[in-house]
Amino acid sequence: MESIAKFIIAPGGIEKTARLLSFGCLGLAGSCKPGSLSQQKFGIFAKQLSSARCTFRLFLDLPVLLKTLRYGLGKHEKDPIIRMLDLIANLADQLFFPLEHIAWASDCGLIKIPSAKFWATSIGCWAVSLLSGILKCFRQISKLTLSERALHQQFKLTGNDISDQLNEIRFNKNLSLITIAKNLADLINAIHWLPANPYLWSGKLPMKYVGIFGVISTVLGILLAKYQAQPPKPKKAD
Numbered sequence: 001m002e003s004i005a006k007f008i009i010a011p012g013g014i015e016k017t018a019r020l021l022s023f024g025c026l027g028l029a030g031s032c033k034p035g036s037l038s039q040q041k042f043g044i045f046a047k048q049l050s051s052a053r054c055t056f057r058l059f060l061d062l063p064v065l066l067k068t069l070r071y072g073l074g075k076h077e078k079d080p081i082i083r084m085l086d087l088i089a090n091l092a093d094q095l096f097f098p099l100e101h102i103a104w105a106s107d108c109g110l111i112k113i114p115s116a117k118f119w120a121t122s123i124g125c126w127a128v129s130l131l132s133g134i135l136k137c138f139r140q141i142s143k144l145t146l147s148e149r150a151l152h153q154q155f156k157l158t159g160n161d162i163s164d165q166l167n168e169i170r171f172n173k174n175l176s177l178i179t180i181a182k183n184l185a186d187l188i189n190a191i192h193w194l195p196a197n198p199y200l201w202s203g204k205l206p207m208k209y210v211g212i213f214g215v216i217s218t219v220l221g222i223l224l225a226k227y228q229a230q231p232p233k234p235k236k237a238d
Contacts, residue, residue, distance in 0.1 A: 012225075015056060020218045022049035027211020046211075054104055061097050068094050081139050089132040096125040120195050127190040130183045137176035137183075144169050144176075167232040178224045185217035 008017050022045075029042035068090045077083040099122035106115035148169050151162045188201075189210055196203030 015053060016218060016222055018049050018053050018056075020215060022046050022053065023211045023214025023218060025049070025211070027208055027215060030206055030208030030211055054100065057097065058101060058104070061101075064093055064097060079139070079143070082136055085132045085136040085139070089129045089136070092125040092129040092132065096122050096129065099125065116195075119193075123190055123193045127187060127194070130187045130190060134180050134183045134187070137180045140176050141173055144173050161235075164232075164234045171232050175224070175227065178220055178227065182217050182220035182224060185213045185220065188213050189217075 008014060025042045025046035029039045029046060032039035032042065071086060071090055074083040074086050077086065099118050102111070102113070103115040103118035103122060105111045106113050106118065148166065151165050151169070154160065155162050188205070191200050191202055192205035192210060194202040
């Protein structure tokens with residue numbers, strides 16, 4: 001119980017908990033008999049939590065803007081492909097929030113404009129950001145694999161200890177793999193939430209699977225944060 005309380009009060013803990021419960025209830029609603037009281041109750045709880053998370057995101061514009069400004073044009077990034085993908089993701093993230101805010105304000109009756117196009121465009125921006133993140137991770141894995149091969153060649157020639165470098169490469173590979181899996185789960189849902197037709201499975205994913213993929217993504221996000229907090233430590237010199 002104490003560990004759960006610590007997780008909730010940790011930075012981002014409330015949002016992650018709400019996300020996990022929201023998608024969990026959505027999955028349960030989709031598993032219940034259609035039209036049953038259980039389905040209605042799980043669906044209402046999932047909707048309310050999702051609405052709360054959307055309201056909370058009203059306060060994230062400044063942190064996202066600061067992140068984008070710090071990255072700038074990415075001149076410090078030596079790899080042009082990663083740089084391009086980062087710039088695309090930053091632009092998509094920057095557009096996502098105000099578009100979602102307009103859609104939210106419309107649904108709340110604060111402004112009198114149709115919200116459907118703003119919801120669709122904001123979800124499209126999210127999908128672009130997720131896809132950019134996936135492609136970036138694949139690029140990083142490719143570069144890390146080349147570095148790993150170079151280290152093994154170096155070891156054959158010199159016999160020097162390369163265990164620390166290999167541990168760091170494996171750590172970063174695992175980070176990329178977890179991120180790919182997390183983003184893929186979110187991307188599946190993002191495409192489902194786009195306007196129906198002609199986008200792949202948009203509007204066709206059963207509620208149960210939307211909940212399952214959301215739970216998978218949330219759990220992977222929690223694991224990713226914990227994994228990032230425990231990087232490999234170099235061996236102490238004798």
